[in-house]
Amino acid sequence: MTAPASQPPDAPAASRASSSAACCTGRHGFLAGIAAAALAPAGSVAAQTFVARLANGKRIDVHHHFLPPQYIKEERERINFGHSVPPSQMAAWSPSQSLEVMDQNEIATAVVSVTTPGVWFGDVAAGRRLSRMWNDYAAEQIRNHPGRYGLFAVVPLPDAEGTLKEIEYALDTLKADGIGLLSTYGGKYPGDPGFAPVFEELNRRGAIVYVHPTLAACCGSVMPGLAPQAIEYPFDTTRAITSLLINGTLAKNPNIRWIFSHGGGATPMLAGRMAETIGHRENAAALMPHGVLAELRKLYYDTASATSPASLAALRTLAPISHILFGSDYPFVKAAAAIEELGHTPMPDADRAAIERGNALALIPRLRS
Numbered sequence: 001m002t003a004p005a006s007q008p009p010d011a012p013a014a015s016r017a018s019s020s021a022a023c024c025t026g027r028h029g030f031l032a033g034i035a036a037a038a039l040a041p042a043g044s045v046a047a048q049t050f051v052a053r054l055a056n057g058k059r060i061d062v063h064h065h066f067l068p069p070q071y072i073k074e075e076r077e078r079i080n081f082g083h084s085v086p087p088s089q090m091a092a093w094s095p096s097q098s099l100e101v102m103d104q105n106e107i108a109t110a111v112v113s114v115t116t117p118g119v120w121f122g123d124v125a126a127g128r129r130l131s132r133m134w135n136d137y138a139a140e141q142i143r144n145h146p147g148r149y150g151l152f153a154v155v156p157l158p159d160a161e162g163t164l165k166e167i168e169y170a171l172d173t174l175k176a177d178g179i180g181l182l183s184t185y186g187g188k189y190p191g192d193p194g195f196a197p198v199f200e201e202l203n204r205r206g207a208i209v210y211v212h213p214t215l216a217a218c219c220g221s222v223m224p225g226l227a228p229q230a231i232e233y234p235f236d237t238t239r240a241i242t243s244l245l246i247n248g249t250l251a252k253n254p255n256i257r258w259i260f261s262h263g264g265g266a267t268p269m270l271a272g273r274m275a276e277t278i279g280h281r282e283n284a285a286a287l288m289p290h291g292v293l294a295e296l297r298k299l300y301y302d303t304a305s306a307t308s309p310a311s312l313a314a315l316r317t318l319a320p321i322s323h324i325l326f327g328s329d330y331p332f333v334k335a336a337a338a339i340e341e342l343g344h345t346p347m348p349d350a351d352r353a354a355i356e357r358g359n360a361l362a363l364i365p366r367l368r369s
């Protein structure tokens, strides 16, 4: 699953972004582009641009969910996606549906992960079994569709022992691209001391850790009738990041490459406030020796539901462009709207192309296809 060493680095992104905006949107446009390039005189600007675009490839989506049929069948009663995915659509989910959406939106490869509520429902054996089932299903689809999928494997936290076993299986046997976590597990946030052995192992491996929000035990009905997607999920991502900061987990495990969903939730907006408050805690120098903002800038963030002008402006101010990754949140959010919003955001073409593809390839080189 490793990319050949002889492949060139991802080509300069500017030409891809500009050509993407100019032509070839969607499958029909893409085929039309091939025909146009074939008709264009060799060496012409049109031919060179399209060839460059083919070489540069299409989008990489790091926030893309699988709903394995057996998982849905077993856990249908516990899973509540609100109104974002009707039960009939959830039951009808299939890899071909996912691939169709990817093709419609020029997504070459999606790194798949579990979504809330995950696989932990208080039973150790069930959590381990569901994790294995979910990961094996995803790995089978990766084999069935070469080049189209990557994997952030699910683990049965807060069962640390079971999680360590699943990390070994997922990374060594399935060759997963990283480990996917939820923002909280039964009120425990990832900086919890009980999770430390898990992060020590992930740090030893230099793993990618993808963190997706879930509904916090505290806050499911703070405002009755308000869907958790509105503000609770982003705030739980913020709590997860804060937990990792104030417990020193980020600083103690510098080899982990962390990706946080939805632009880090409220973190970019609150970064200065966090630096002012938790950065001056009594033990801050020991647990955050480089400071709060330095730790936040080391993290990666996906763009799912964070492409509005205000959200993206805050994120781009906090994080370097190289740490911002395209994410669709399929099947809960329509990728086309986010892509259009990203396309309208004033930024250099090279930056947009880096967000849509190049940064993910730099982080996970084997996704190059």
Ligand SMILES: [Zn+2]
Pocket: 063, 065, 115, 212, 261, 329, 332
């Ligand atoms: Zn999601």
